[in-house]
Amino acid sequence: MPHPTFPRRPTGAAAFGALICGAAAAVALLVGAPARAADGTPARVIVAFKPGSALSRIEAEATLADPAPQRTRALAQRLGLALRSGASVGPRSQVVMADGLAAQALAQRLAADPEVASVSIDRRRRLAAAPNDPLYAVGGATGPVAGQWYLRPPNTTTPAAIDAESAWDTRTGSSSVVVAVLDTGIRFDHADLLPVAQGGPVLPGYDFVSDAPTGNDGDGRDADPSDPGDWITAAENSQAGGAFRDCGVSASSWHGTSVAGLVGAATNNGFGMAGVGRGIRVLPVRVLGKCGGFDSDIIAGMRWAAGLSVPGVPANPTPAKVINMSLGGTGTCSAAYAQAMTEIAAVGAVVVASAGNSAGHAVSEPANCAGVIAVAGLRHVGTKVGFSDLGPQIALAAPGGNCVDVTAGAACQYPILTARNAGTQVPIANSSVFSDAFNYTVGTSFAAPLVAGTAALMASVKPEITPTELRSLLLSSTRAFPTTGGDNGDGTTVPQCQAPIIDAAGKPVDQLQCYCTTSTCGAGMLDAGAAVRATAASVVVTPPPTTTPTPTTPTPVADSGGGGGGATSGAWLLGLLAATLALRRANRRRG
Incomplete structure (x- = not known):
């Protein structure tokens, strides 16, 4: 199956x-x-x-x-x-x-x-310069107190923070750079994610969910990527032979809206949150619905997002430079995904994907495909967060959120604050709310868009940047993983991360919080500021060609005796001088 x-x-x-x-x-x-x-x-x-x-x-x-x-x-x-x-x-x-x-x-x-x-x-895949936005500095009434800690400069408390501020000091995002968010769709009525036509950052997009029950919107593929909700009821979860048997009872996630907010929420607008991309355009590509979505729809959405053709679907008028995929599942990279990744790279687009949330198991598909920038999740102190997967396919790591205090009813201290909708099943119109310390968002799903937003800033600095160059600059600018500072909260020692472990029964073994290595969590911790500065330094400014004028000897023009303007002869100038002197002598005599 x-x-x-x-x-x-x-x-x-x-x-x-x-x-x-x-x-x-x-x-x-x-x-x-x-x-x-x-x-x-x-x-x-x-x-x-x-x-x-x-x-x-x-x-x-x-x-x-x-x-x-x-x-x-x-x-x-x-x-x-x-x-x-x-x-x-x-x-x-x-x-x-x-x-x-x-x-x-x-x-x-x-x-x-x-x-x-x-x-x-x-297979099915599942959801895996400082701005004036009020939630950037501190959370709302329900927290978190740390606000959008993950975007600010790193310090001794939050060394994993990505320093988006210094990236923005170098370059804010360009409206010509597009990041496609392949996810559950988006709520176009969120005040931080309004359509471009209304002054927001969000482009029209497309819905690629071809299976009607999964889509939950009454149709198949169409030009409306709005998120109708992806809730699963107890009856659906238990129905024998049903489409959503054993998917798990859940409220609507609004996952695509949350990811899109991190990538490119309207920033410095005096409302809500800040997005890493700050000025770029977000292209919602709906590929997931109830209980996730199928590889076929995801791959079709990837191709379309990059500007490649998909039969039966109109061409994408705004191809993406960066494609974010906060989704995945078990298995090695299939031939279908591998071919899609090759074609997408050939047209200059970059794919960023979350590593997975199986608690230290092998990196999931499609993050484990060659050429993908796979992102692991970090705690605020820079250790691997317990839920994040790991392995040699990881490119780098970024904050995934963690709560520290796991007591029932306690506030989550370091979640990834982002946009969402207040509806538990169907969306509530114009619900411009955000996750908080009690209704929090954590996961590698939210680490990947921090990298995607940074990649968009890099492309804003250097529009011609290739996928290979972008990856190289991104990885070479990371900060080293810490080797101290981890705390399990129970007195036990935080171990070093190991390669994915399989037990004697052939089952993967969980690895919770651990100290990252470059073979398990990638090149290092995302540093958005350093990545954008490195990109700016790589831009070769070619001055326009200069030419030294060749000296020329003026050709004397003969006095034709005519009046016309232009060149004058030497004899004419001598005559003018004599007349001037005579006039001056006459004036002196009059005085």
């Missing part, structure tokens, strides 16, 4: 099984009538066709029509399988589904076709 992928949440719970409702958004292709699996879950895979193959050349019947159904029909007839089509992921890749067949078995059958380049199981 496919493993789910979810927005990053700080929990060590085991991955949920991938569950999806029937075929609400699928195109039925009746080649036989297979029985559904016992739990009602169809197998889902992402199929990539070989370039130039007959299947890859099947074109859409209309300009924006999706060619996936035609390709699936042809593939079903070739293989003698009852297949159903999902949405396209790219020009030569799409989702294919089948009932009564395990995903791995379906993948093997399809991979045997000579026109198929690769097949990946389509």
Whole structure:
């Protein structure tokens, strides 16, 4: 059964099984009538066709029509399988589904076709200059007292703070730099995240959630990435064969709004919070809904965000330089993700992803894909926060939030304060609220956007910066991890982080707070100020070419005797001088 992928949440719970409702958004292709699996879950895979193959050349019947159904029909007839089509992921890749067949078995059958380049199981993924914004300096009535501590200059209490202030002293964000937030969507009515047309930082975006139950908005893919809420009820969680069985009972997370706030909330506007990007544009790309979302929608959203084509979807008029993905799940990097990362890097976009919240297990997919800037989470003192995953794929670490006092009902001291909505299920209109010391936000989900916002500032300084150069400057400007200052609160010693550990039974072992090393938590702690200064120093200013004028000898102009203006002869000048002297003598005589 496919493993789910979810927005990053700080929990060590085991991955949920991938569950999806029937075929609400699928195109039925009746080649036989297979029985559904016992739990009602169809197998889902992402199929990539070989370039130039007959299947890859099947074109859409209309300009924006999706060619996936035609390709699936042809593939079903070739293989003698009852297949159903999902949405396209790219020009030569799409989702294919089948009932009564395990995903791995379906993948093997399809991979045997000579026109198929690769097949990946389509798994669910889950949510894993100082401004005058009042919450920047100190939290509201419900805290935290530390306010947006993670953006301020580091000190002895919060050495993990990223020093966004000195970054802003060098350069605030450019409105021409776009950061795509691939998440649950956004609340366009939050006062710190208004649309560009209303003076805010948020671009129109797109909704890529193709499965209607997961989307929870009554439709499939469309041009409205608004977050309708992703709550799970007790009935949904316990329904046998239901789409959200064992997803966990939860209120709506407003996760995308929270991540977007950290990336680029309206800043220095006298209201609410400050965003790292401070002046950049935020592009909401909705790829997650109830119980997360599927790889196929995430990859399609990644491609579109970077300006690449997705069949059936209008072109993105504002391609992103930086793509933030605060989501993930178990597993190694699939061929589908690897191909997408390669294509995205080729057009100059950078992907930032959260490491995961499984308490020190291996880095999750897609953060573990080559080329991704994977971000681990830190406590305020610079140690790895307990929930963060770790490993050699981590590029660097940034604050993920921590509470210190875990007593029931106690205030969380160092959360990552950010934007949200007050609704527990459906959104409350114009609810411009923020997380606080009691309704707090922590997780590697909130470490990644601090890096994404910094990357956007770097691109604002140097628009032509390449993904390779940006990564190099970002990592080389980090601060070293501390080796003291950690406190477990129970008198035990904080250990050094180790590579992900697997026990004798083959299960991953938790690693809670530990002292980071460069092999477990990346190059060091994010230093936004140093990264932006390093980028500015790398800008080569080429002066305009200068030329030394060649001396020329003026050509004498003959006195033509005419009146015209312009050049004069020497004889004419002598005559003028004589007349002037005579006039002066006459004047003296008159005086």
